[in-house]
Amino acid sequence: MFMYNKDNNLVTVSNSILKYFTGNSLNKTCKELDDILATKKYKKIVVMIFDGLGKSIREKHLSPNDFLRKKEKITISSVFPPTTVAATTAFLTGLYPNQSGWLGWRQYFKQHDVIVEMFTNKRVDTDEKLNGPHLSYMYCGYESIIDLINQNSNTKAYSLYPKNINPEGAEDLNDFFVKADKYMKQDESHFIYMYWPEPDHQMHDYGINSRLVKENIKIINKKVCHLAKENKDNLILVLADHALVDTKFFHINEHQDFKDCLISITSLESRSCFFRVKQDKINDFSTIFNKYYGKYFVLKTKEEVIKEKIFGEGENHPLFEDFLGDFLAISTSEYGFNDFEEDPFIGAHAGGLEEESLINISIINQ
Numbered sequence: 001m002f003m004y005n006k007d008n009n010l011v012t013v014s015n016s017i018l019k020y021f022t023g024n025s026l027n028k029t030c031k032e033l034d035d036i037l038a039t040k041k042y043k044k045i046v047v048m049i050f051d052g053l054g055k056s057i058r059e060k061h062l063s064p065n066d067f068l069r070k071k072e073k074i075t076i077s078s079v080f081p082p083t084t085v086a087a088t089t090a091f092l093t094g095l096y097p098n099q100s101g102w103l104g105w106r107q108y109f110k111q112h113d114v115i116v117e118m119f120t121n122k123r124v125d126t127d128e129k130l131n132g133p134h135l136s137y138m139y140c141g142y143e144s145i146i147d148l149i150n151q152n153s154n155t156k157a158y159s160l161y162p163k164n165i166n167p168e169g170a171e172d173l174n175d176f177f178v179k180a181d182k183y184m185k186q187d188e189s190h191f192i193y194m195y196w197p198e199p200d201h202q203m204h205d206y207g208i209n210s211r212l213v214k215e216n217i218k219i220i221n222k223k224v225c226h227l228a229k230e231n232k233d234n235l236i237l238v239l240a241d242h243a244l245v246d247t248k249f250f251h252i253n254e255h256q257d258f259k260d261c262l263i264s265i266t267s268l269e270s271r272s273c274f275f276r277v278k279q280d281k282i283n284d285f286s287t288i289f290n291k292y293y294g295k296y297f298v299l300k301t302k303e304e305v306i307k308e309k310i311f312g313e314g315e316n317h318p319l320f321e322d323f324l325g326d327f328l329a330i331s332t333s334e335y336g337f338n339d340f341e342e343d344p345f346i347g348a349h350a351g352g353l354e355e356e357s358l359i360n361i362s363i364i365n366q
Contacts, residue, residue, distance in 0.1 A: 082242035173220070
């Protein structure tokens with residue numbers, strides 16, 4: 001089972017950037033990136049994250065002679081679990097998931113006895129949005145490295161997202177690169193964080209081998225090449241939050257003795273999920289789980305999750321232990337778990353395979 005590289009991951013990369021601009025970091029930095037940043041004074045640094053475009057996906061769809069592959073300098077891991085909620089928040093905060101509280105797509109809030117999608121504030125069981133503030137921001141609010149750079153340096157830091165995340169963001173991929181070019185041409189010293197949600201969504205829908213996915217990645221590669229040539233005074237880091245694998249799903253209701261152990265549907269993710277177990281079934285759960293699923297998943301108790309620091313280093317968020325289930329199942333295979341009738345996707349992530357986690361960083365205009 002693969003978790004994360006403690007020296008080279010999204011958190012250490014984020015902290016290298018934070019330390020470069022402010023002189024301080026929140027966690028260990030990435031030495032390879034530190035060495036690159038030490039070679040000269042960079043006034044303009046841009047990070048572009050393309051969701052899902054991890055090492056295994058790049059190598060599947062781009063040749064070694066394609067621009068992004070030729071510019072690869074550092075290989076890192078995501079955090080655990082390798083999924084957008086945990087990984088992009090880890091980069092934006094410079095904190096591990098256990099520190100920030102952002103562990104995965106859906107989390108159990110004990111205070112409200114509800115499992116909520118962290119980004120949308122929807123109840124997972126009914127798909128209805130909760131009234132009032134997002135529980136994720138109420139209990140797991142944070143200062144981003146963008147905030148910290150703005151507060152503690154003379155560099156202007158800001159972000160670029162798609163329009164559905166930020167109303168001032170990009171309408172589509174073409175608009176994303178038009179806006180990126182405009183921001184990068186500004187004279188001021190800047191750090192810009194740019195996030196685009198593809199090819200992740202397409203791989204969820206069509207799988208990692210899809211022709212549409214390949215075409216989209218080729219377009220991204222071509223557009224990054226053009227953008228870099230037009231903005232040679234910007235140091236550009238192109239990376240991902242994770243990769244994906246094609247996934248099959250077990251339904252939590254398919255074995256009655258297993259279903260009878262559970263208090264509720266699962267939380268976290270499909271390929272790494274928490275089970276909340278009835279008190280009178282705690283001692284039997286491991287045996288029942290391993291009977292059906294032991295070939296496909298590693299099962300950890302709550303105590304093992306905490307002791308082994310599976311979700312990261314440093315001081316735990318005050319609600320970290322509340323977010324955990326009694327057990328955590330981590331996929332070491334092509335399988336995940338599904339709580340509902342229809343399989344949710346074709347491509348998925350957040351499991352314990354190295355190919356889901358490794359990320360190549362292209363460093364351009366060095």
